Amino acid sequence: MIDPERIATFNIGEELGLVEDVENLALRLDREEATPAESIIEALVDFSVAAPSWAVGTGGTRFGRFPFGGEPRTTEEKIDDVATLNQLTASNRSISLHVPWDLPEDPGGLREYAGDREIWFDAMNSNTFQDNPSTTDEGRLSYKFGSLANSDMAVREIAIEHNKEVIDLGAALGSKALTVWLADGINHPGQADHRTQFEHVADGLRAIHDHLPDDWQMYTEHKPYEPAFYATVNFDWGSSLLLAQAAGPKASCLVDLGHHLPNANIEQIVSRLAMVDRLGGFHFNDSKYGDDDLTTGSIKPFQLFLIFCELIRAGDGSLPALAFMIDQSHNIKDPLEDLIQSTEAVCIAYAQALLVDRAGLADAQERNDATRAQEILQTAFRADVRPLVAEARRRAGAAIAPLEAYRESGYRAAMIEERGSESVATGL
Ligand SMILES: [Mn+2]
Numbered sequence: 001m002i003d004p005e006r007i008a009t010f011n012i013g014e015e016l017g018l019v020e021d022v023e024n025l026a027l028r029l030d031r032e033e034a035t036p037a038e039s040i041i042e043a044l045v046d047f048s049v050a051a052p053s054w055a056v057g058t059g060g061t062r063f064g065r066f067p068f069g070g071e072p073r074t075t076e077e078k079i080d081d082v083a084t085l086n087q088l089t090a091s092n093r094s095i096s097l098h099v100p101w102d103l104p105e106d107p108g109g110l111r112e113y114a115g116d117r118e119i120w121f122d123a124m125n126s127n128t129f130q131d132n133p134s135t136t137d138e139g140r141l142s143y144k145f146g147s148l149a150n151s152d153m154a155v156r157e158i159a160i161e162h163n164k165e166v167i168d169l170g171a172a173l174g175s176k177a178l179t180v181w182l183a184d185g186i187n188h189p190g191q192a193d194h195r196t197q198f199e200h201v202a203d204g205l206r207a208i209h210d211h212l213p214d215d216w217q218m219y220t221e222h223k224p225y226e227p228a229f230y231a232t233v234n235f236d237w238g239s240s241l242l243l244a245q246a247a248g249p250k251a252s253c254l255v256d257l258g259h260h261l262p263n264a265n266i267e268q269i270v271s272r273l274a275m276v277d278r279l280g281g282f283h284f285n286d287s288k289y290g291d292d293d294l295t296t297g298s299i300k301p302f303q304l305f306l307i308f309c310e311l312i313r314a315g316d317g318s319l320p321a322l323a324f325m326i327d328q329s330h331n332i333k334d335p336l337e338d339l340i341q342s343t344e345a346v347c348i349a350y351a352q353a354l355l356v357d358r359a360g361l362a363d364a365q366e367r368n369d370a371t372r373a374q375e376i377l378q379t380a381f382r383a384d385v386r387p388l389v390a391e392a393r394r395r396a397g398a399a400i401a402p403l404e405a406y407r408e409s410g411y412r413a414a415m416i417e418e419r420g421s422e423s424v425a426t427g428l
Contacts (some may be wrong), residue, residue, distance in 0.1 A: 001084050001117070002409045007399050014390075014400040017022050021387035031356075037388055040354050043318070045394035046388030049284065049346050050122035050325040051339055053102050056081040057425020059293065059329025069413030071425040075102040076113055078425065081415075082219055083117035088406055089343045094122035096325050097173070099137055100132050107172035114173075121354055122177070123219065123281065123323050124170035128159045129183035129227065135162045148204030149184035149197040149233050156204055163208040171213055177323055178212070179281065180205065181253055182223040185228025185235070190371040198242075205247035212250050219254035219280045219323065222243045222428075224261050224344075236271045244278050252280030256327055257307075258291040264417060267306040274301045274314035281323030284346055293329035295338050297345025304345065305381050308353035317358065319350065334412055340402045348387045355380040 026037035038165055056078050057071040072078040079095055086092045095114065114120065128147030131329050133139050135158055145151065147159035167178050176329040183200060186192045209218055222240035225232055234240055237253060244251040273279035284296040286304075304372050314320050326346070330338040357376050364372040390400045399405035 001080065002405075002411055003085055004087070004397075006409055007087065007149065007397075007405055010405045011394065011400045015394070018387060018390055018394065018400055022281070022391045025385070026389050026401060030342070034357065035355050040351050040385070040388050041392050041395070043354060044351060044389060044395055045090075047347065047350060047392075048091055048317070048324070049343060050094040050096045050289070050323070051082045051085060052096040052098065052125070052325055052327060053078040053082075054098050055328055055330065055339060056085075056324060056335050058335060061331065061332050062412045065424075066332070067422060067424050068330075068412075069414055070417075070419050071335075071423045071424075072402075073419055073423050073425070075104055075110060077117055077419065079110075079114050079117060081336060083114075083119050084411060085339050085343075086119065086398075088399045088402035089340060090393050090398035091243055091343050091347060092326075093118065094120045096122040096125060096179075097170075097175075098125040098127060099162075099169060100127060100134065104173075107169055119175040120176040122171065124166050124173075124175050124177065124215075124327060125181070125374040126163045126177050128165040129181075132162075135165075139388070146182075146184040146197070146233075147190075148182060149192070150200070151196075153194065156200060160204050160207045163204075163249075164173050164211045167208070167211055167213070171216075176215060177217040177219060177281075178208070179219045179221055179323075180208070181223065181256075182234055183227050184229070185225075185232035187228055187230050191229060191230070194231060198239070200237045201233050202243055202246035205243055205251065208362050209248040209251055211270045216250060217280055217323070218244075218247060218251045220247070220256040221256055221259070221283070223256065223259035223291065237273060241273065241276070242273055243277055244280075252278040254281035254323070255279070256283035256285070256291075257296075257304075258285045258287045258293055258327075262289065266303060267310045269426070270307055270310040270314070274310065274320070279314065279320070279322065281325065283327035284342060285326065285328045293327065295328065295333070295345070295348060296326060296342035298341070301345065301349065302381060304349040305352050306377075308349045308378070309356055312353050312356070313358075336406060336412070337403060340406060344386075344402070346387065347392070348385055351385040351388050352380050352383060355383055355385065 028266045058068045082095045141155050220240045220243045222234045224235045240253040286299045326342045361376045
C-alpha cells in the first residue's frame with residue numbers, strides 16, 4: 001500500500017485551493033437555496049462502491065489481452081490493490097470476489113487479511129459460464145449448453161451446488177450477498193425451448209435462494225446477449241424480475257449499465273424495479289455499443305446522473321442501501337487509474353443528483369412545465385461538484401487528487417518490481 005504520509009504530504013499542496021473552491025461553491029449553493037454543500041459532503045463521505053477482484057487486472061477481448069504489468073497474482077494481492085485504491089478515494093471499501101477465479105483455502109485468514117486493510121467482502125459472484133474441473137465432475141459434465149437451464153439434470157445440479165458453495169464461502173468471509181449472472185441461452189433458433197429453459201433457471205434459483213443465510217440477499221443480473229447470441233434466458237429486466245420473484249423474498253434484480261440494448265432507458269428500468277421493491281444492486285460502467293465495460297461516466301455522464309436521480313427518488317431523498325459495484329474491463333488503461341476515474345464519476349453523479357431541487361421538479365411536473373423541469377435537472381447536472389467530492393475524500397483521510405497522488409506514489413512501478421511485468425490476474 002502507499003505510505004499514508006505520502007498522501008498527506010501530497011494533499012498539502014492541494015489544500016489551499018480546495019478550501020477556496022469548497023467555500024465558493026457552498027456560498028453559491030446557499031445563495032441559490034440549493035441543497036447545502038455540507039449535507040452533500042457528508043453523504044459522499046458515507047458512500048462506497050465496491051471494486052471487483054477481476055477489475056484490478058487488465059481485461060481482454062476475444063482478440064487478445066495485453067497485461068499491464070504488476071498485476072495481482074493472488075486474491076491477497078487483489079485485496080492489496082483495492083486497499084490502495086481505497087486509500088486514495090476512501091470510497092471503495094469493499095471487494096467483490098468471483099469464484100473460482102478467487103478460491104481461498106483459508107477463508108478465515110483471508111477475512112482477517114482484508115480486515116487488516118479495512119476492506120470487507122461485497123457480494124460474491126458465482127461462475128457457471130466456464131467449465132471448472134473441480135465443480136464439473138472432472139470435466140465429465142459441461143456448461144457448454146447452459147448451467148441452470150441445461151437439459152441435463154446432472155449439470156443443473158452441479159450448478160446449484162456450486163452456487164451453494166459460493167454462499168458458504170461468502171458467509172465465512174462476512175459477505176452478505178450472492179450475485180448470479182448466467183450465460184445460459186441459445187445460439188440458434190429452435191436449439192432449446194425458451195419456456196423450459198426459463199423454468200429450469202427459476203427452479204435452480206429457488207434452490208439456491210433456499211440456501212441463503214437469513215441476513216443474505218441474492219441478485220439476478222440480466223444481460224441481453226453474449227455469450228449466447230440468439231436468446232439469453234435472463235435477457236432483460238422483466239425476465240430478471242420474474243426470476244427474482246420466483247426465487248424468493250431475498251432475491252432482487254441487479255442492473256449492470258452495459259447490459260442493455262442500445263438506447264434502452266435505464267433510469268426508467270431503475271424506477272420500475274424500485275417501485276416493486278426488487279432493485280438490489282448496480283454494476284457501473286459505460287458503453288457506446290454493447291457490454292463495452294468502459295470507464296463509468298466517460299461516455300454518457302447525463303445518463304449516469306439521471307440514474308442517480310431515480311435512485312434518490314427511490315430512497316425518498318437519499319440513496320437506498322443497494323449493492324454498488326464497478327464492473328469494468330480495463331483493456332488498455334492502468335486498472336487502478338480506471339477505477340479511480342470511475343469512482344470519481346460515480347461520486348460526481350451522486351452529488352449532482354443530490355443537488356436536484358426535488359420539490360421544484362415535482363411542482364413543475366404537476367404543472368406540466370417541461371421547460372422548468374429541464375432547467376431544474378440541468379442546473380444540477382451542470383454544476384461542478386468536484387470540490388465537494390474532493391473535500392469528502394480529504395475528510396476521510398484520502399487523496400484530494402487521487403489520480404495525481406497515485407501517479408506520484410510510484411505504486412505501479414513498485415508492483416511491477418514486486419510481481420513482475422508479465423503477471424496476469426485471474427479472470428477473463
Ligand atoms: Mn455485471
